[in-house]
Amino acid sequence: MRILAIGEPLVEFTARSDAPSTFDRRLGGDTLNTAIYLARLMGPGAVGYLTGLGDDAMSRWLIAEAEAEEVGMAQVVLRPGGRPGLSFISTDAAGERSFLYWREHAPFRSLFCDAGQAPLAALEQAGTLFLSAITLAVLQEDGRARLMDALARRRKAGARIVFDTNYRPALWPNAKTAGRVIARAAGIATLVLPSMDDMGGCFGTAAPAEAMALLMRLTEAEIVLTTGGAAVLRRAAGETEVQAHALPPAVAARDTTGAGDSFNAAYLAARLAGLAPHPAILAAARLAAVVVQHPGAIIPRHAMPGDLPGLRVAS
Structure with a gap:
């Protein structure tokens, strides 16, 4: 296992465009x-997933589906009587989403508080650890602190820590709390993957240059900022220069669910495969452009683009 992702999985119900009352x-x-x-x-x-789930039918279904996608689920901690979180997603004519969640009692929330040392020990099993601000938002405060401390130790030991700043206001008591936690995680990370939506929503930055300047004060890590426009901004780790990477023309989006998640995956996979930053960004943008043309976050395997340079593409 090269990469261990950490977070809360959801059973997602997505409204059909041709039958909005059917999910x-x-x-x-x-x-x-x-x-x-x-x-x-x-x-x-190559990839494992660390989370907490229950012993119910939905949890079993979720594990089986993830394993069918070749995501290792051996690190999952099962809690008797637990139930996974649920989300209901509706999409408007422009492909933008609205969410309803039922996740307050999901087992992941207490994972680093009541599951002993097993979850923290799992962090030793991969050289690259991936998490998001949602990972941190849904954890109980004590568990969040334990995870952050463990990530800092792994960073000092040479692990890559990859952090997606994915900001969801409804998961935080306020933007100030979110900003404090995100700032600490960014400071621990070796690669930070923010978007302008995240930076504007949490920190109030209005322009990419302003967001990049703030991020550079928070962290020495590599930063790859998606702007929602024609370019991605990147700062190499420890450097002061910011480079703009031009993107191909945008495509019409059917559903933006999973766009950022797929971008992050392709960029990270490309960099781990030895690609330079610019072709890695182009590969990430290419995958995201395909994803937004399909409903839901995970496109069919046969729809995966076969022209991602330097990357194995499962079909």
Whole structure:
């Protein structure tokens, strides 16, 4: 296992565009979405997932579906009587989403508080650890602190820590608390993957240059900022220069669910495969452009683009 993703998976119900009162059941959750795309791009045995689930039918279904995607689920901690979180997603005519969640009692929330040392020990099993701000938002405060301390230790020991700043206001008591936690995680990370939506929503930054300047004060890590426009901004670790990487023209989006998750997966997989930053960004943008043309976060395997340079693409 090269990469261990950490987070809360969801059983996702997505409204059909042709029948809005009918919902399809799918895997969901930002870090699980990224883990699935990483597994498709890196192959069997490369990616594991650390989470907490229950012993119910929905949890068993979720584990089986993730394993069918070649995501290792051996690190999952099962809590008797637990139930996974649920999300219901509706999409408007422009492909933008609205969410309803039932996740307050999901087992992942207390994972690092009441499951002994097993979850923290699992962090030793991979050289690259991936998490998001949603991972941190849904954890109980004590568990969040334990995870952050463990990540800092792994960073000092030479592990890569990859952090997606995925900001969901409804999961935090306020933006100030979220900003404090995100700032600490960014400071621990070796690669930070923010978006302008995250930075504007949490920190109030209005322009990419302003967001990048703030991020550079928070962390020495590599930063790859998606702007929602024609370019991605990147700062190499420890450097002061910011480079703009031009993207191909945007495509019309059917559903933006999973766009950022797939971008992150392709960029990380490409960099781990030895690609330079610019082709890695282009590969990430290419995958995200395909994902937004399909409903739901996870596109069919046969729809995976075969023209991602330097990457294995499962079909």
